[in-house]
Amino acid sequence: MNRLARMWDSDIAWSFRNSPVAIVAAIIALIIVLGAVFAPWIAPHDPFNSASLNLMDGFTPPGEPNQFTGNTYLMGTDNQGRDIFSTILYGARISLFVGFSAVVFALVLGIGLGLLAGWRGGWVDSLIMRIADVQLSFPSILIALLIFGVARGFIPPSMREEVAIWVLIVSIGLSDWVQYARVVRGAAMVEKSKEYVQAARVIGVHPARIVLRHILPNVMGPVLVIATIGLALAIIAEATLSFLGVGVPPTQPSLGTLIRIGQQYLFSGEWWILLFPAIALLLLALSVNLLGDWLRDALNPRLR
Amino acid sequence: MSIFTKDQSFAHARKMLSVSALALAMTSVSANAETLRWARVADALTLDPHSQNEGPTSTLLHHIYETLVGRATDGSLTPRLATDWRISEEDPSVWIFTLREGVTFHDGSEFNAEDVVFSLNRVRAESSGFKALHSAVESVSMVDDYTVHVKMTGPSPLYVQNLTNTFIMDQGWAEANDVVEPQNFAAGEENFAVRNTNGTGPYTLVSRDPEVRTVMAAFDGHWDETPAVTEIVYTPISEAATRVAALLSGEVDVVQDVPVQDIARLEQTDGVKITTGPENRNIFFAYDMVSDTLRSSDAADNPFKKPEIREAMALVLDRDAIQQVVMRGQSQPSAAPLPPFVNGWTEEMNAYGSPDVERAAQLVVEAGYPDGFSVDLNCPNDRYLNDEAICQAMVGMLGRANIRANLVSQTRSLHFPLIENWETDFYLLGWGVPTFDSAYIFNFLVHTREDAYGAYNGSRYSNPEVDAKIEALATMTDLEARDATIAEIWDQVMEDRVFLNVHNQMLAYAMRDDINLDVHPENQPKMTTVTFNN
Numbered sequence: 001m002n003r004l005a006r007m008w009d010s011d012i013a014w015s016f017r018n019s020p021v022a023i024v025a026a027i028i029a030l031i032i033v034l035g036a037v038f039a040p041w042i043a044p045h046d047p048f049n050s051a052s053l054n055l056m057d058g059f060t061p062p063g064e065p066n067q068f069t070g071n072t073y074l075m076g077t078d079n080q081g082r083d084i085f086s087t088i089l090y091g092a093r094i095s096l097f098v099g100f101s102a103v104v105f106a107l108v109l110g111i112g113l114g115l116l117a118g119w120r121g122g123w124v125d126s127l128i129m130r131i132a133d134v135q136l137s138f139p140s141i142l143i144a145l146l147i148f149g150v151a152r153g154f155i156p157p158s159m160r161e162e163v164a165i166w167v168l169i170v171s172i173g174l175s176d177w178v179q180y181a182r183v184v185r186g187a188a189m190v191e192k193s194k195e196y197v198q199a200a201r202v203i204g205v206h207p208a209r210i211v212l213r214h215i216l217p218n219v220m221g222p223v224l225v226i227a228t229i230g231l232a233l234a235i236i237a238e239a240t241l242s243f244l245g246v247g248v249p250p251t252q253p254s255l256g257t258l259i260r261i262g263q264q265y266l267f268s269g270e271w272w273i274l275l276f277p278a279i280a281l282l283l284l285a286l287s288v289n290l291l292g293d294w295l296r297d298a299l300n301p302r303l304r
Numbered sequence: 305m306s307i308f309t310k311d312q313s314f315a316h317a318r319k320m321l322s323v324s325a326l327a328l329a330m331t332s333v334s335a336n337a338e339t340l341r342w343a344r345v346a347d348a349l350t351l352d353p354h355s356q357n358e359g360p361t362s363t364l365l366h367h368i369y370e371t372l373v374g375r376a377t378d379g380s381l382t383p384r385l386a387t388d389w390r391i392s393e394e395d396p397s398v399w400i401f402t403l404r405e406g407v408t409f410h411d412g413s414e415f416n417a418e419d420v421v422f423s424l425n426r427v428r429a430e431s432s433g434f435k436a437l438h439s440a441v442e443s444v445s446m447v448d449d450y451t452v453h454v455k456m457t458g459p460s461p462l463y464v465q466n467l468t469n470t471f472i473m474d475q476g477w478a479e480a481n482d483v484v485e486p487q488n489f490a491a492g493e494e495n496f497a498v499r500n501t502n503g504t505g506p507y508t509l510v511s512r513d514p515e516v517r518t519v520m521a522a523f524d525g526h527w528d529e530t531p532a533v534t535e536i537v538y539t540p541i542s543e544a545a546t547r548v549a550a551l552l553s554g555e556v557d558v559v560q561d562v563p564v565q566d567i568a569r570l571e572q573t574d575g576v577k578i579t580t581g582p583e584n585r586n587i588f589f590a591y592d593m594v595s596d597t598l599r600s601s602d603a604a605d606n607p608f609k610k611p612e613i614r615e616a617m618a619l620v621l622d623r624d625a626i627q628q629v630v631m632r633g634q635s636q637p638s639a640a641p642l643p644p645f646v647n648g649w650t651e652e653m654n655a656y657g658s659p660d661v662e663r664a665a666q667l668v669v670e671a672g673y674p675d676g677f678s679v680d681l682n683c684p685n686d687r688y689l690n691d692e693a694i695c696q697a698m699v700g701m702l703g704r705a706n707i708r709a710n711l712v713s714q715t716r717s718l719h720f721p722l723i724e725n726w727e728t729d730f731y732l733l734g735w736g737v738p739t740f741d742s743a744y745i746f747n748f749l750v751h752t753r754e755d756a757y758g759a760y761n762g763s764r765y766s767n768p769e770v771d772a773k774i775e776a777l778a779t780m781t782d783l784e785a786r787d788a789t790i791a792e793i794w795d796q797v798m799e800d801r802v803f804l805n806v807h808n809q810m811l812a813y814a815m816r817d818d819i820n821l822d823v824h825p826e827n828q829p830k831m832t833t834v835t836f837n838n
Contacts, residue, residue, distance in 0.1 A: 050696070051703025055622065058629040068628070079630070080696050245685075250696060251711050267548055268565040 015298040025290035032284050036092040043086035044074075048252050057081030059265075062272045076272040078253075078261055084272060087253055088280045094254040095284070098168055099235035103227055105173030106234075110180025111223065115211050117181065118188025129185065132178040140175040141240055147171035148246050164249055172237045179226055187219035221299050228292035232285045239281055255281045339535040340819070340831055343547055344560035347515050347540035352497040353471035354426055354486040357433035362469045363828040364538060367520055368410075369471035369503035372401060372420070373464060377822045377833075379584070379645045379740055381464065385415065385472055385504065389464050396459040396781055397442075403450040407527045409474045410501070410508045417446040422475035424454065431488040437466040437739075440778065458779040461786075465739040477502040506531055506832045515540060531832040551576060551814055558821060560829065562812040564634040564689060570814050580812045581823030582636060584645040585736040587688055589617075589681075589698065589804040590749075591729060594764035598729040600680035600710070603673060608729070612671040613707075614801040619664035620701045623656060623806060630693045634810040641735075641745070641803035645825055648742030648790040653798065664705040676706025682731040683711060684719040689809055695732055723762035731762060734809065738826060742790045746774040750797055765802050 007013055016022050035042060046052055060066040062076035062084070075084035117128040135143065148171045155163055191197060192215065200210050241247040242256030250257065255277045262274025348364040349356045372386035385404055392398035407415035424444040427434050440463065442455045456463060478484055481496040501509045506528065507520035518538040522531060539556060541547040544563040551559045552573065562570065562578065570576050591608040592598060598606050607613045623637035636644075640653035668676055683695035692713045699709045709730070722728040737744050751757035751774045752766040773789050780786040797803070811823045820835045 049703070050700040050709075053700045055625045055629050055697045055700060079693055080700070081629070249711065250692060250713060251699060263545060264563065265565050267545060267552075268569050270565070 012298050016294070019294050019298075021290055022294035025287040025294070028283055029287040029291060032092055032280070032287070033096060035089050036096050039086075039089035039093050043083075043089045045083040045086040047082040047087040047090055050251055053081045055081050059270055061270075062276075075276045076270075078258065078273045079265070082253070084258070084276050087258060088255065088277055091253055091255045091258055091277065092280060092284065094165065094248055094252065095235050095238055095256070095281070098165060098172065098238040098248075098254070099231050101169040102172035102176065102234040102238070103231050105169060106176040106230065107180055107223070107227055109173065110177035111184050111216070113177070114181035114184025115188050115216065115219075118185040119192060119207070119211050119215070121189075125185070128181065132181055135175075135178050141237060143175035144171040144237060144241060145244070145246065147174055148241065152246075164247070168238060168241060168247055172234050172241075175237070176230060176234065179230070180223060183222050183226060184219050187222065188215050191215045191218050225292060225296040225299060228295055229289060232288040232292065235281075235288070236285055255284075337534045338532055338836060339537060340533040340558060340834060341537045341539065341556040342558045342560070342831065343539045343541045343550055343556040345540065345542055345544075345547070347538075348518070350487055350489060350498050351501050351509070351512070352483070352487040352489075352495065353473060353503070354423075354429070354432045354434055355489045355498075357437075357469065359827060360540075364518065365471055365503075366505070366828060366830060367507045367536065367832075368501045368505045368509055369473070370505045371470055372403075372467050372472065375468045375824075375826060375828075377581075377824055379825055381468070385420070391459075391461065392453070395455075397456045399454040399456065399460070399463055400447075401452045401454070403452065404527060405450055407504050408525050409477065409504050410523055410525075411474070411477060412525070413474055413476055415472070415474070415504050416449045417452050419472055419475050420444075420452045421446050422478065423470070423472045424452075426473065426478070426484065426486060427470050429485050431491075431493075432486045433489070434470060437470070459781045460778065461781055461783065462739060462741050462743065465741060468738060472504065473497075474502050507536060510535075528832070531834070532836055533831045533834050536831050548814070551816075554816075557819060558813060558815040558829075558834075560813055560827070562814045564632045564812070567632065567634065567812050567814075575817050576814060577817040578812055578814050579821060579823050580634065580810055582643070582645075582825065583736070583809045583811045583823075583827055584643050584738075584740070584825040585688075585734050585809045585827075586638065586641060586643050587635075587691075587694065587732065587734045587806045587809060588641050589621075589730065589732055589806065590763045590802065591617075591731075591804075592726075592762070592764055593800075593802070594766065598679060599727070600729050601677055603677035603679075607671065607673060607677050607679075607707075610671045611801070612667045613673075614804075616664040616667040616671070616705055617702065617707070617804055618656075618801065619660045619667070620705045620707075621698065621804060621806070622659045622701055624658075626694060626697055626806060630690050630697055631807070631810075634689065634812060635807035636810065637807045639805055641797070641805040642742060642794075643737065643808045646737045646740055646742055646745070647787070648794060650791075653794065659701075661701075661704045668705050668707060673706070676708060678708040678710060679730050680712050680728070681709040682719060682722050682728040683713040684716045684732065685713040687716040687719070688732075688734040691732060691734075694806060698732075723760055726762065726764065728762060733760070733762070735760075736826065742794065743774070743777045746770075746777070746793060750774065750793070750802065763802055765797075765800070767796065767800075770796055 054069060056068045057066050057071055057077050058079050058081040060073050060077040062074060063072065065072045073083045077083055113128050117125040148167060151167045197210060197214060200214060238247060238254060239256030242254045243260045245260060248254045248257060258277035259274055262277065265273050344360065346360045348361040349358055350361060353365050353369045370384050372384060373389065374382040374384040376382050385407065386401045387404050388402040390400055392400055403417060403420060409415060421444050428438045428441060440456045440460045442457050445453050447453055483495045483497040487493050487495045487498055499512060506523055506526045508523045510519040510521050512518045520536040522534040541550060547559050548566050550556045567578055571578050593608045595606050627633065627635050627637045638654045639656035640649060642649050681695055681699060683692055685692040695711055695713060699711050702709045723731055723733060735745060747757055748760045750761065750765060750770060752771050753761050770793055773793050777786060777789060811827055813821055813823055813829065815821055818837045821829055
């Protein structure tokens with residue numbers, strides 16, 4: 001109780017209570033996350049179970065009965081007779097899972113290499129940072145595509161469906177670690193020369209312990225901010241790759257896959273296949289981004 | 305013999321003459337000049353006429369080069385550079401072609417039998433994409449300036465059907481430009497003929513920017529009537545929605561490869577019309593029915609080896625649903641693994657019953673799979689109309705009979721080698737029949753894989769009796785007996801359920817509404833056939 005009260009009184013919570021944008025964004029993000037997490041219980045259909053689909057339900061407009069089967073769907077169906085509402089819930093699940101996992105992967109890699117570069121300095125620092133510079137000169141979606149393409153070459157076709165999501169996570173994560181590494185390295189170099197670190201070294205604390213217990217907590221603030229914005233970017237990267245047809249398998253559509261399917265039917269008037277998934281993706285990415293923006297301002301001492 | 309050997313300066317002078325003649329021609333017809341802007345999904349891979357046996361390549365080349373015989377939109381043969389073709393009465397293994405007189409190439413040199421002999425030899429070279437169609441040719445000889453004899457290894461009554469995509473080049477031009485051998489496309493080779501042309505066709509090449517645009521102008525010296533279209537601008541647009549948008553905004557006049565979902569919308573649009581027609585191509589599933597185990601299945605044995613499973617798969621396939629929803633009516637559902645254009649097709653083969661999922665599920669259990677089984681379904685995603693969507697629908701239908709198909713869909717350059725190398729258990733394939741005869745299907749898909757046979761026999765089907773009959777077809781001269789043998793082969797193949805046919809593909813072309821262009825059964829529209837209503 002005491003702890004909750006302390007949190008309620010903290011600067012961050014105060015800033016949150018006074019930012020209507022952050023509150024709305026948090027509510028939207030929460031709704032989508034809960035919908036995705038509890039999709040198997042909320043969704044009226046299981047769009048990933050191909051055997052449960054009826055092809056004759058395909059292209060049902062939202063809220064109207066299908067001309068052959070008479071079934072009605074809240075947001076209509078896509079070209080295979082999948083309920084769009086259920087598919088958005090399941091698709092958001094994939095998008096969020098890939099986004100979170102890719103960010104965690106990039107965080108571990110970026111923080112690890114950044115701390116190493118900042119603490120050791122010298123040629124280790126030069127090597128890691130030159131690799132980072134080279135990677136920064138390419139658009140990250142290009143790098144993700146490259147990694148995805150190379151990985152596909154190594155994986156036998158029959159395994160691809162099972163490992164597609166993991167390959168996706170690794171390719172997005174690998175294309176994204178640089179920004180974390182750069183921030184962590186800079187912060188670590190500043191912290192390294194501070195007196196508490198000098199003191200710890202003098203009394204003979206093990207370097208690994210200094211880095212992990214003393215420096216790391218002090219560099220986490222800015223990292224959390226870019227990680228939040230990075231989450232929105234990773235979700236969009238996943239949607240982009242799936243839109244390009246190289247992401248998740250077609251039998252397990254994510255939001256990007258649904259948008260790719262939907263754009264084929266824009267001229268023919270089946271707007272709902274594109275519109276609803278696109279709105280869901282927009283709301284998800286926007287709300288996470290706004291939360292990230294708010295967090296950056298809240299943690300920035302100069303803006304207080 | 306060498307009356308037509310050209311000396312360089314003479315050829316050059318004639319070329320200059322023809323260029324100025326062309327310039328004159330273009331100014332004289334400019335009063336009623338009609339430019340047609342034509343878009344489709346892909347560009348020609350090369351302009352070398354004998355390098356690639358591939359749809360868009362041949363379609364474009366038909367405007368610049370000509371063949372001995374052509375194919376009309378009803379599938380019948382028409383005279384082009386040959387005015388007559390027959391089998392020799394003395395020797396049934398010799399084909400006699402009588403050539404058209406007074407034909408000139410675009411550079412002004414005259415067309416005669418030497419060019420035909422040269423081209424029929426060039427098309428049989430190792431690097432030619434058409435050599436399989438000429439494998440029965442023993443030798444080609446010139447009898448006089450306008451008569452050519454083609455000696456076959458045995459009687460080949462249908463050889464002329466193989467010539468509809470064999471283009472005739474000018475021998476002198478080919479020798480002068482060092483293109484006596486076809487471009488070796490697979491080895492990444494380039495030659496002069498890849499970007500330069502000298503045909504007898506109705507259009508000359510004006511400019512070409514591969515993958516961007518190709519411009520052709522009507523050839524003034526062509527032997528046939530002057531076409532209504534005097535200039536063609538050909539633009540490949542790979543994205544379907546962009547292609548349709550280009551037509552709607554008036555950037556192009558004719559669009560090939562119209563996505564089925566846009567047909568209804570285009571039909572209702574003012575100023576745009578659609579022509580549709582059946583393509584000479586059927587789409588089917590096939591499976592490894594011979595190996596003892598499958599590579600991608602959790603079953604201990606090979607379920608496809610069991611007739612019950614093959615029957616169950618036929619029972620779950622709902623062809624009408626695929627036609628109505630996936631194809632939006634743009635297909636002819638059929639159980640016959642050959643399109644109606646092809647000799648050997650019958651109405652009875654086409655018939656199919658309504659799906660019976662319960663019976664299918666029961667058959668799967670009876671065949672010894674109480675929990676069903678899993679298998680990979682390999683599918684192309686950029687080759688046939690809605691190929692991936694057909695496979696997705698099939699995955700759902702099979703799932704209801706407890707056959708858990710795992711869809712692996714990929715681009716055509718990765719998909720087809722799986723069939724050629726026997727690396728797939730279960731796959732989708734579409735087959736066009738350029739010869740309009742069942743023997744073409746049997747040779748590639750039914751005969752045991754050996755030598756020149758069975759290159760696309762991914763089912764590993766092997767029946768010595770059927771093989772013997774297929775081999776006999778090649779040299780049968782009594783066409784009635786030959787048709788009877790074809791029927792016997794089909795009976796056996798249908799009984800063994802070698803193919804699970806889905807439908808015959810339909811084609812749709814969209815165009816400005818004052819343009820008339822019929823759908824060509826091989827999807828090779830000729831812009832010479834375009835007429836305008838005004």
